[in-house]
Amino acid sequence: MDTNRRSFLRSGFLATAGLLSGKALTAAQQHTMQHHHPGAPEQKPAEVPIGPPGDLGVGVLPVETPDLPKLPWQMDGGVKVFHLVAEPVEQEFLPGRRFNVWGYNGSVPGLTIEANQGDRVRIVLDNHLPEPTAIHWHGLEIPIEMDGGPGISQDLVEPGGRYVYEFTVHQAGTFFYHSHLPMQEMLGQIGLFILHPREAFKPRVDRDFAVVWQEWAVLPSNSVPNSMSMEFNWLTINGKSGPACTPLLVRQGERVRIRMVNLGMDHHPIHLHGNTFFVTGTEAGRVPESAWRPENTVLLGVAQARDIEFNAKYAGDWMLHCHLPHHMMNHMASMVGPLTHTGEGMHSSKGMKEGMGIMQRGGALAEENGPSLGRGMGHVGDYEKVEMNHAGGEHAGHGAHIAQEMKSMPGMQHERAKSVPGYPQDMFMTMDEDVAKPETYGLREGWTGAMMGMMTLVRVLPPELYEKIRSLQAQARSKQS
Ligand SMILES: [Cu+2]
Numbered sequence: 214m215d216t217n218r219r220s221f222l223r224s225g226f227l228a229t230a231g232l233l234s235g236k237a238l239t240a241a242q243q244h245t246m247q248h249h250h251p252g253a254p255e256q257k258p259a260e261v262p263i264g265p266p267g268d269l270g271v272g273v274l275p276v277e278t279p280d281l282p283k284l285p286w287q288m289d290g291g292v293k294v295f296h297l298v299a300e301p302v303e304q305e306f307l308p309g310r311r312f313n314v315w316g317y318n319g320s321v322p323g324l325t326i327e328a329n330q331g332d333r334v335r336i337v338l339d340n341h342l343p344e345p346t347a348i349h350w351h352g353l354e355i356p357i358e359m360d361g362g363p364g365i366s367q368d369l370v371e372p373g374g375r376y377v378y379e380f381t382v383h384q385a386g387t388f389f390y391h392s393h394l395p396m397q398e399m400l401g402q403i404g405l406f407i408l409h410p411r412e413a414f415k416p417r418v419d420r421d422f423a424v425v426w427q428e429w430a431v432l433p434s435n436s437v438p439n440s441m442s443m444e445f446n447w448l449t450i451n452g453k454s455g456p457a458c459t460p461l462l463v464r465q466g467e468r469v470r471i472r473m474v475n476l477g478m479d480h481h482p483i484h485l486h487g488n489t490f491f492v493t494g495t496e497a498g499r500v501p502e503s504a505w506r507p508e509n510t511v512l513l514g515v516a517q518a519r520d521i522e523f524n525a526k527y528a529g530d531w532m533l534h535c536h537l538p539h540h541m542m543n544h545m546a547s548m549v550g551p552l553t554h555t556g557e558g559m560h561s562s563k564g565m566k567e568g569m570g571i572m573q574r575g576g577a578l579a580e581e582n583g584p585s586l587g588r589g590m591g592h593v594g595d596y597e598k599v600e601m602n603h604a605g606g607e608h609a610g611h612g613a614h615i616a617q618e619m620k621s622m623p624g625m626q627h628e629r630a631k632s633v634p635g636y637p638q639d640m641f642m643t644m645d646e647d648v649a650k651p652e653t654y655g656l657r658e659g660w661t662g663a664m665m666g667m668m669t670l671v672r673v674l675p676p677e678l679y680e681k682i683r684s685l686q687a688q689a690r691s692k693q694s
Contacts, residue, residue, distance in 0.1 A: 325404060464673075484510040655682070
C-alpha cells in the first residue's frame with residue numbers, strides 16, 4: 214500500500230477500513246462468526262490477514278500467526294469492535310488426531326486480536342461454554358472494572374451470557390487474553406492480543422511472527438485433556454503439534470521477530486538452531502536495546518511473552534523448539550512405549566498399540582487396562598524400573614513385543630543392541646505426506662521424523678525457493694476459493 218492511501222485511511226476513514234476488513238473474511242470465518250454450536254465440530258478458518266495494512270502505524274507490519282487466524286473487527290464510531298465466543302472446540306493437533314478442547318470462535322488458541330497503541334477497543338464476550346467464565350487481559354493497563362478477575366472486578370459470565378469489555382490500549386507489545394479460571398486455561402482458553410506501536414520499533418523487522426505454546430495431558434483412548442494431570446503428552450504451537458506446525462517462512466537477509474507466549478504448567482526453554490537472537494520484548498513490552506544480550510535459547514516462563522529478533526543471514530531449515538526432551542515428542546505413551554514389565558507385582562505395562570489407544574478389549578479406563586496404560590495411573594502398582602524402555606532379554610515379559618516393534622524400524626537392528634542396557638530408546642517415525650503443504654516444499658525427505666511435539670521450523674529461504682513457495686501458496690489459495 215502506498216503512503217498516500219495509508220495516510221488517507223489513517224486520517225478519519227477507519228470506518229471504511231472496518232467495513233473492508235469485514236469483506237475480507239473468508240466464507241469459513243463468516244461461518245464461524247455466525248454459527249456457534251457448542252460441542253459441534255467447527256471447520257477452522259483459513260488464515261487471512263484482517264484489516265487493511267493502512268490501519269497500522271508507520272513502518273508497522275501485520276503480525277503473522279501460522280495455523281491461527283485473526284479475529285475480525287468492525288468499527289463503531291471510533292471504537293474497534295471484536296466479538297469473542299468462548300466455546301468447546303474440536304481441534305486436530307495432528308492429521309487424524311482430534312481433541313475436544315475449549316477455545317474461542319472455533320479455534321484453540323483463540324483467534325488473534327490485533328490492534329494499535331491508542332485504539333479504543335470493545336470486546337463482546339459471548340459465553341457458549343457449559344459453565345461460567347470471564348476473560349482477563351493479561352498485562353494491559355486498563356481500569357479495574359475491565360480486568361476480568363471473576364469475583365474481584367466482575368461477576369462470572371453465566372452460560373449463554375454476554376459481557377462487554379471496553380477500554381483504551383496505550384501500550385505496545387505482545388499481550389494475551391485468557392479465561393481466569395485455571396482449569397479452563399488448561400483446556401485451551403487463551404489467545405494472542407498483539408498491540409502495534411504507532412511507529413515501528415528500530416531496527417525495523419521484515420517479518421513479525423507470533424506463536425502460542427501449549428501443553429495437554431490426554432489419556433489413551435481419550436480426546437479430552439485431563440486438566441488436573443501434570444503428565445503432558447501432547448504439545449502444540451498455535452494449536453498444532455509438530456510436524457503439523459506450519460513452518461515460518463523467511464527470505465534470506467530479512468530481519469525477523471518471533472513473539473512467543475506460554476500458558477501452561479511448564480516453563481519452556483525455546484531454542485533456535487543456527488542463529489543468534491536478542492530478546493527485544495517481554496510480556497510488558499519493548500526491552501531497551503541497551504539491555505539486549507545474545508542468546509539462542511530463551512526460557513519462556515508460564516504467563517510470559519518473549520519477543521526475539523535476529524537477522525536471517527543463513528539459508529537453512531532451522532528448528533525452533535522447546536528443548537525439554539519430553540516436549541520434543543508426541544504422546545509419550547506410544548512413542549516410548551508404556552513401562553515394560555519383568556516380573557511380579559501389579560502389571561503396569563501393555564504394548565505399543567494399547568499405548569496408542571488401540572485397545573484389544575475393554576476401554577482405556579477398564580479394570581483390566583486402566584492401571585496398565587496410564588502415566589500417572591497405576592504407576593505405584595509396580596516396582597520401580599531402572600530402565601523404562603528396556604527391551605527385556607530373558608525376563609522381558611510384556612516389554613518384549615514393544616521392543617520387537619521398535620526394533621523393526623529402520624536402523625534399529627544393530628548387533629550391539631544385545632549388550633547395551635537401555636536399548637531401545639528412540640524412534641523415528643516419518644509422516645511427510647500427511648503434513649505436506651506449500652510451506653513444507655523442498656524439505657529433506659524424512660524431515661518429519663524428528664519434528665514431534667513443540668517443534669517447528671524457521672525456513673530461511675534463498676530468493677528462488679522463497680518465490681517458488683509463495684507461488685505454491687497462491688495456487689493453493691486460489692484452489693480453495
Ligand atoms: Cu517445553
